[in-house]
Each structure stands twice: as structure tokens, then as C-alpha cells.
Amino acid sequence: MDALKDKIHEVGRVLSEDVLKVDSFLNHQIDPQLMKEVGEEFANRYADEVITKVLTIESSGIAPATFLGLTIGAPVVFARKKKSLTLTNNTYTSQVYSFTKQETNDISVSRDFLSADDNVIIIDDFLANGEAVKGLVDIVKQSGAHLVGVGIVIEKGFQQGGKLLREQGLRIESLARIKSLKDGKVEFFEDGEF
Numbered sequence: 198m199d200a201l202k203d204k205i206h207e208v209g210r211v212l213s214e215d216v217l218k219v220d221s222f223l224n225h226q227i228d229p230q231l232m233k234e235v236g237e238e239f240a241n242r243y244a245d246e247v248i249t250k251v252l253t254i255e256s257s258g259i260a261p262a263t264f265l266g267l268t269i270g271a272p273v274v275f276a277r278k279k280k281s282l283t284l285t286n287n288t289y290t291s292q293v294y295s296f297t298k299q300e301t302n303d304i305s306v307s308r309d310f311l312s313a314d315d316n317v318i319i320i321d322d323f324l325a326n327g328e329a330v331k332g333l334v335d336i337v338k339q340s341g342a343h344l345v346g347v348g349i350v351i352e353k354g355f356q357q358g359g360k361l362l363r364e365q366g367l368r369i370e371s372l373a374r375i376k377s378l379k380d381g382k383v384e385f386f387e388d389g390e391f
């Protein structure tokens with residue numbers, strides 16, 4: 198997706214060979230126009246599927262997931278990382294190791310919002326080692342819902358998550374795939390190259 202890649206080149210900051218900071222449009226401040234286009238692009242790529250629910254994880258997946266939900270007319274559910282007082286035991290729960298925070302979080306989704314009748318798409322901001330997506334896939338499995346596929350805003354293709362998840366047969370659509378963050382520069386895979 199060219200508008201996304203242009204934005205990453207313009208304002209993304211390479212913090213190390215592993216970590217890209219995109220706080221100004223995705224992870225802290227949100228660019229609603231770009232997120233709207235991101236939501237529409239996910240909808241186009243999955244136009245062949247009927248989706249009844251968009252599932253993401255707080256907090257940075259919520260913006261792209263919501264614009265997809267708005268585009269296709271489906272509700273958006275986000276997994277919570279901390280148990281809320283109002284979230285009782287009526288939950289699906291899994292564990293996610295965070296690549297950037299280097300800690301493990303329990304994530305949970307209320308059973309009220311995901312069931313065996315749903316066709317679910319998982320959306321997240323980044324794909325690195327695939328831990329967040331794996332936790333969300335586990336929650337979809339517990340619910341008995343059908344998993345249509347995964348949509349990722351920025352995939353770091355030099356880390357293993359995308360490869361591992363695709364090998365398991367998951368459909369993963371990434372809007373920008375990074376080949377390398379070496380020498381402080383963002384290099385993308387060309388379309389079709391991987």
C-alpha cells in the first residue's frame with residue numbers, strides 16, 4: 198500500500214535493527230485519513246469473504262480494526278491485556294509475550310462477543326514474532342468461530358512470525374512488508390517478493 202509506505206519513509210523512526218517507531222500516525226497519535234485507507238485496503242483484500250467480526254488487541258490494533266469494521270459494517274472486539282473489574286470469568290483467555298515490552302500478558306475476550314457463529318478476521322498493527330496473532334488465534338479457537346484470516350498494517354518480514362503463521366496455513370495480508378531496518382533505513386519488499 199503506497200500511501201502507507203510513503204508515510205513510513207516520511208515519519209517512521211528506526212530505533213534499532215529490530216524496532217520501527219511510528220508513533221506519529223499509528224502507535225500514539227493516529228492519522229485518521231490514513232487509517233481509513235488502511236481499513237478500506239483490508240476490506241478490498243478480503244472482499245471474497247463474509248466477515249462478521251473484527252478481532253484485535255489493545256491498544257494499537259484498535260484504530261485500523263475500527264476503520265475496517267466501519268467499512269464492512271462489522272463490530273470490532275479488542276482483547277484486553279489487563280483483567281478489568283467488569284470482565285468476569287466469562288472470558289476466553291490466552292497468553293502473549295510482548296516483543297517490545299518484553300513481558301507476558303494475559304489477554305482476554307468476553308464470551309458475549311465471540312461465538313461459534315462468527316467469521317472472524319484478526320487485525321494488528323505490527324507482526325514481528327507472531328506472538329500477539331498466536332494469542333488471538335487461540336482465542337478464536339476457544340470460541341469455535343471460523344478464522345477467515347489476518348490483516349497486518351506493518352509486517353517485519355525479517356522476523357519469523359509471518360513465516361511461521363503462513364506455514365500453519367493462515368492467510369495473512371500485510372499492507373507494508375519490511376525487508377530490513379539496517380543502517381537506520383527502512384527497506385520494503387516489493388509486491389510479490391518475499
Ligand code: 5GP
Binds near residue numbers: 329
Ligand atoms: P509479535 O507478537 O508479532 O512478536 O509482535 C507484535 C506486537 O508487538 C504488535 O502488537 C506491536 O504492538 C509490537 N511490535 C512489534 N514490533 C514492533 C515495532 O517494530 N514497532 C512497534 N511500534 N511495535 C512493535
